Amino acid sequence: MSRYFPNRSFLVLTVLASLTGGLISCSQYSTRPISKGYHNLNAHFNAYIIARDQIDAAEQILFKTRQENYNQLLPILLPVDSMLVLPVKPQLDDAIKKASLVPERHQNSKWVDNSYTLIGRARLLKQDLPNAIEVFKYVNTKGTDENDKHEALVGLMRAYVEAGDYPNALNVAEYLRTQPLNKVNTRTFYLTKAYLHQRKGEYVTAVGILDATFPVLKKGESTARLHLIAGQLYDLIGQPNKAVDQYREVLRARPTYDQSFYANLYAIQSNGLTGDQKRVAQSVATFETMLNDRKNADLKDKIYFTMGLLEARSGRIDQAIRLYSQSIQAAGANTTQVPFTYQEIGRLYFEKKADYPKAKVYYDSALALLPKQSPDYAAAVTRKKTLDEFVEYxxxxxTDDSLLTLAQLEPAALDKVLEGVITKREKEDKEQAALAQQIVERASAGNFNAVAGATNSTLPPNERWVLYNPVALSQGRQEFSVRWGNRQLEDNWRRSSKESSESVAATNSPLNGGSAANGINPNAALPTTNDGRGSVAGPETGRKAQKDALRSQIPFTREAQVQANQRIENALYKLGKLYKFQLNQPADAIPTFEQLLVRYPNTLPKPEVYYLLHLSNEQLGKASNWKDKLLAEYPNTSYARLSGRAVAQSTDSEAQAQRIYTAIYELYKANNLTEALARAENAAGSFSGTQVEDKLALLRVMLIGRLKGVDVYRQVLNEFMRDYPASKLLPRAREMQAAANHPTANIK
Known part of the structure; x- marks a missing residue:
């Protein structure tokens, strides 16, 4: 044996030397097969797979824990949110570290591009969009595998969408559209592009792309969700039949219970739009089944809301409001649906019943709960602003009519009215205090269910404690503002010395026989300077103090009466314009303007009032002499010119006007704005009665917006809409007005 030992030792040494040499040669910069194989193995199993699985798991967690708002259009892809990602942030950070090991230690492996893409995905989920964009760009520039580059470009497109950079996202999409994408990249690209068009509000394109993606998707919760979104999109573009088909597909795609529930509800709503009365009739039985299903105990508010929606679409407005109220009562602690229900009730009172005070109360309640990121929020704020102005005027x-009436009463009659006001207020205060005490006693006795019943929306609104009744709260805020104006929270805030003239002007009072402080509470009382329950000196002294405070608001002096009449005159003028323009109610504008002219025949805006009366009657198709009165009494005003602008012009005048307009427009396109505006101002008078008069007027508005800023722009836009109510450019002007009223508007 000993003679073979040296040979064995030599063999072992040779093997060890070979292995050592091989390992030494496994540099991450080496291109030798052994080196590349070694680094591929380590990069794949010790870094890439671990990072990939961590990111996939994080995405699954985010998908499973998502909070869907089924009252709105669901997003095709879940938007990235730095707050929602916090639970999986450590997991993503670790994935970034693992993926970073590949380019750090395994440069010659084939997993470098994939690892960079994983880093981009993780940063995208963390909403670290600038770094995600840079990583995806790097892979596209330095990558060696076309599929990896395409995957990075899809990620880049998604990052641009989340950043709101839609032009760059579209550029990437156009490039990818021409590339031979593999199956996975094709699916992801289609979904991302559909999401891009959805974010841009291009619903027709979005649902078309989404529809083309379904054949390559597997059945499951995520696919059921996309079918639900496709149905919503078809509803939005006015294709309810296709929407119903998509909602049926939800039920075939292994949905969750919520998805199937809302698919059924949406299908019923879409059936109501198709005009298929047979399907609508079947909905009644479906509603009964859904309401009786114990699994829907916390979803009854959605069912009642849908029932109300169908009633509203059928023109049964009162029935719809009743069902909407039931929806609010059934909501309980889950208020997700409530603001949208308030908004629908407000819309019905506004558009169908023209009951603007009630509409205001419901819009107030809706905005108190409506998420600011909701697509409906801006429109609701705009409408509420209009309603606020209406109620104010x-x-x-x-109020001032009431005060002027009270000022004419004999002392004894006036004293009787004030006594009635104070008595009524004390009664209301006692009723509210008794309800509050009842709730406290129930809570003290441990009857929490009874307390919940008294405080939540399960009781009718008039039986709920005011602090748990959103409608009453909104009404209370309105009444406070009317009585006191804007007050800081501080000691002695009710002292009369703190009241400005504006708050005194807005102070409410009853007419002789009852005047509405608002449309909800027709017997609202005047303000007091104490708590309404008497002072320390005794009830009679406190009552006298209240009466003195009420009397101090009445305009007994000549000067105070003049101021009250000025406020009434201004309010009538503004209310008439509000009826005419914002509310589009010429039938209400006419008596308001006529009342203004009767009560204040020398009112300053008299020519404009004549003109608006002429337009309102013309809009209703009624004959009137307001145009003749305007031309006879105020022939040299701009309103007289506007009322007669339809006078025929000669062919030469039309041709000249067209040439001047074209020259000004060319200056505008060349960005020579100052010169263009000067010419537009000079040419305005000579364009009267021509076919391009309104075109020049709107071009002037655009020039003013570019040169003089948003505030002046808003003013001249309103003037254009007032002066050219029949112009074909009015829809364009309304779009410009909506954009100008946006909080971030900046014309320059």
């Missing part, structure tokens, strides 16, 4: 008229 109407309350000013009624």
């Amino acid at each position: 109407r309350n000013t008229i009624r």
Whole structure:
């Protein structure tokens, strides 16, 4: 044996030397097969797979824990949110570290591009968009595998969408559209592009792309969700039949219970739009089944809401409001649906019943709960602003009318009215205090269910404690503002010395026989300077103090009466314009303007009022002499010119006007704005009655916006809409007005 030992030792040494040499040669910069194989193995199993699985798991967690708002259009892809990602942030950070090991230690492996893409995905989920974009760009520039580059470009497109950079996202999409994508990249590209068009509001394109993606998707919760979104998109573009088909597909795609529930509800709503009365009739039985299903105990508010929606679409407005109210009562602690229900009730009162005070109350309640990121939020704020103005003007008229009426009463009659006001207020205060005490006693006795019943929306609104009744709270805020104006929270805030003239002007009072402080509470009382329960000196002294405070608001002096009449005159003028333009109610504008002229025949805006009366009657198809009065009494005003602008012009005048307009427009396109505006101002008078008069007027508005800023732009836009109510450019002007009223508007 000993003679073979040296040979064995030599063999072992040779093997060890070979292995050592091989390992030494496994540099990450080496191109030798052994080196590349070694680094591929380590990069794949010790870094890439671990990082990939961590990111996949994080995405699954985010998908499973998502909070869907089924009252709105669901996003095709879950938007990235730095707050929602916090639970999986450590997992993503670790994935980034693992993926970073590949380019750090395994440069010659084939997993470098994939690892960079994983880093980009993780940063995208963390909403670290600038770094995600840079990583995806790097892979596209330095990558060696076309599929990896395409995957990075899809990620880049998604990052641009999340950043709101839609032009760059579209550029990437156009490039990818021409590339031979593999199956996985094709699916991801289609979904990302559909998401891009959805974010841009291009719903027709979005649902078309989404529809083309379904054949390559597997059945499951995520696919059921996409079918639900496709149905919503078809509803939005006015194709309810296709929407119903998509909702049926939800039920075939292994949905969750919530998905199937909302698919059924949405299908019923879409059937109501198709006009298929047979399907609508079947919905009644479906609603009964859904309401009786115990699994839907916390979803009854959605069912009642859908029932109300169908009633509203059928023109049964009162029935719809009743069902919407049931939806609010059934909501309980889950208020997700409630603001949208308030908004629908407000819309019905606004559009169908023209009951603007009630509409205001419901819009107030809706905005108190409506998420600011909701697509409906801006429109609701705009409508609420209009309603706020309406209530303000109407309350000013009624309040000052009441005060002027009270000022004419004999002392004994006035004293009797004030006594009635104070008595009524004390009764209301006692009723609210008794309800509050009842709730406290129930809570003290441990009857928490009874307390919940008294405080939540399960009781009718008039039986709920005011602090748990959103409608009553909104009404209370309105009444406070009318009585006191804007007050800081501080000691002695009710002292009369703190009241400005504006708050005194807005102070409410009852008419002789009852005047509305607002449309909800027709017997709202005047303000007091104490708590309404008597002072320390005794009830009679406290009552006298209240009466003195009420009397101090009445305009007994000549000067105070003049100021009250000025407020009424201004409110009538503004209310008439609000009826005419914002509310589009010429039938209400006419008596308002006529009342203004009767009560204040020398009102300053008399020519404009004549003109608006002429337009309102013309809009209703009624004959009137307001145009003749305007031309006879104020022939040299701009309103007289506007009322007669339809006078025929000669062919030469039309041709000249067209040439001047074209020259000004060319200056505008060349960005020579100052010169263009000067020419537009000079040419305005000579364009009267021509076919391009309104075109030049709108071009002037655009020039002013570019040169003089947003505030002036808003003003001249309003003037254009007032002066050219029949112009074909009015829809364009309304779009410009909506953009100008946006909080971030910047014309320059």
